[in-house]
Amino acid sequence: MDTNAKTVALVGATGGAGTTRTAIELATMAMRDGRDVAVIDAAFGTQGLSEYVDGRIGTDLTALLTDRTDASLTAATYSLAIDRAVDSPARADLVPARGPFERVARAKTAEAARELEERIREAARGYDAVVLDVSPVASNEAVAAVTTADRIVGVHPASEHGRDALQRLRGRVADVGADVAATLAVETRPDAAGDAASEDADVTLPPTDPAVANAPVTAAGTDAYARAVADAYAELFGASVDVTFEEDGLLGRLR
Secondary structure, eight states: OOSOOSEEEEEESSTTSSHHHHHHHHHHHHHHTTOOEEEEEEOTTTOGGGGGBOSOOOSOHHHHHHTOTTSOGGGGOEEBOOSSOOOOSOOEEEEOOOOOHHHHHHHTSHHHHHHHHHHHHHHHHHSSEEEEEEOSSOSHHHHHHHHHSSEEEEEEESSHHHHHHHHHHHHHHHHTTOOOOEEEEEOOSGGGTTOHHHHTSSEEEOOOOOOGGGOOGGGTOOSHHHHHHHHHHHHHHTOOOOOEEEETTEEEEEO
């Protein structure tokens, strides 16, 4: 795998694969490590990234792609809501899609997709890392995301169904002239460890509390999930993660 990717597209092999939550946790770990990171919503159908914004969303990404193409990306940028202290000068920003049906429909056109490509490049110029939250490749915005990103990661549940869906995703990505560079399995059950679907993935994340209100758990976490997210970031972005984890009151390890 090539190293030092700056823009990574997390593409869900199925709906509910855990793509948005994974994007949030990766961004939090990057911020914790001192990197400025942006998460961009390229799943206009679900608009799940908006759930992680604290407060009202005024201008959103779909507005930038349609009505406010002359505005800076910062017009639709919001800080990730974190209810605990993160000892880092860096920032984690979200660029959510949260618009009415009519505007979302216009944001899904081919013309808007070309504008999205430019917005992704704009983010890459302003941040150390960019994470794209992408739905299964069946829309113009998803195609724009996977053809612009430095690296495509297929995200799937750690199950046989998830692994089968991943194979279909590979075909869709290939159809638009790209390829899935890595795979990430998300375990939803404590007994999922050791499943063939997990063992075949390049990166596996163990189960964690799925509630949006409790995310991101990696803000100050030192458990197995936080460590797995740090490993995932290092693997997917090809970058070292220098975060100290403490265990039982003692220094656990330094990446």
